[in-house]
Amino acid sequence: AQKITQTQPGMFVQEKEAxxxxxxxxxxxxxxxxxxxxxxxxGEMIFLIYQGSYDEQNATEGRYSLNxxxxxxxxxxxxxxxxLGDSAMYFCAMREDISNFGNEKLTFGTGTxxxxxx
Amino acid sequence: DTGVSQDPRHKITKRGQxxxxxxxxxxEHNRLYWYRQTLGQGPEFLTxxxxxxxxxKSRLLSDRFSAERPKxxxxxxxxxxxxQGDSAMYLCASSQLAEIPPADxxxxxxxxxxxxL
Numbered sequence: 001a002q003k004i005t006q007t008q009p010g011m012f013v014q015e016k017e018a019x020x021x022x023x024x025x026x027x028x029x030x031x032x033x034x035x036x037x038x039x040x041x042x043g044e045m046i047f048l049i050y051q052g053s054y055d056e057q058n059a060t061e062g063r064y065s066l067n068x069x070x071x072x073x074x075x076x077x078x079x080x081x082x083x084l085g086d087s088a089m090y091f092c093a094m095r096e097d098i099s100n101f102g103n104e105k106l107t108f109g110t111g112t113x114x115x116x117x118x
Numbered sequence: 119d120t121g122v123s124q125d126p127r128h129k130i131t132k133r134g135q136x137x138x139x140x141x142x143x144x145x146e147h148n149r150l151y152w153y154r155q156t157l158g159q160g161p162e163f164l165t166x167x168x169x170x171x172x173x174x175k176s177r178l179l180s181d182r183f184s185a186e187r188p189k190x191x192x193x194x195x196x197x198x199x200x201x202q203g204d205s206a207m208y209l210c211a212s213s214q215l216a217e218i219p220p221a222d223x224x225x226x227x228x229x230x231x232x233x234x235l
Binding site: 004033035037042045047050052091093104105106107111 | 149151153159160161162163166174207209211213220223224226227228229231
């Protein structure tokens with residue numbers, strides 16, 4: 001089974017609108033972390049936001065927020081007031097068993113290509 | 119702040135040649151990671167170092183691949199006898215050792231795009 005599933009290969013959104021990018025995950029661990037990264041055409045992966053499995057509140061970072069629904073195993077990224085510079089690939093990733101210092105691997109989904117329309 | 123840097127940014131080689139990539143992490147980070155990203159996919163973990171020790175290797179890292187971090191600073195990834203299937207973006211990331219996430223978040227470099235002809 002896929003550990004990270006991103007079902008939207010591409011999305012088009014009008015500038016200034018909000019957009020939700022979907023991410024579902026699969027793990028049997030109780031302690032895990034979920035990350036979102038942005039990858040512009042230049043190739044660099046830019047860290048956006050983090051949600052820990054034990055965090056009671058949804059994470060927020062500026063215009064980014066994470067809609068974390070633990071029972072449904074979903075961690076959707078919400079971008080408010082989208083801008084042209086938000087056009088990029090967006091990847092959801094998970095690190096399992098974060099209480100174990102030895103487990104450092106990030107597992108990524110296949111990504112969603114977001115295009116902001118002026 | 120200086121981020122993670124990678125060199126070269128692009129490499130074109132012929133099948134069967136050896137290639138070496140370099141990664142310079144963020145200076146205070148003691149962990150360094152290598153990932154491979156093929157077209158249309160997310161990055162896949164290859165290996166990681168804590169200081170100079172290589173602590174984990176993915177089964178994706180065949181015996182043609184070797185990674186080193188000799189002094190716990192920069193790292194090199196060498197691919198011997200390259201094959202067309204090795205064509206991909208090779209991403210390096212670094213992080214600091216921390217007890218509580220997200221202080222140990224991985225920060226990525228711009229990647230090296232390898233094309234094997």
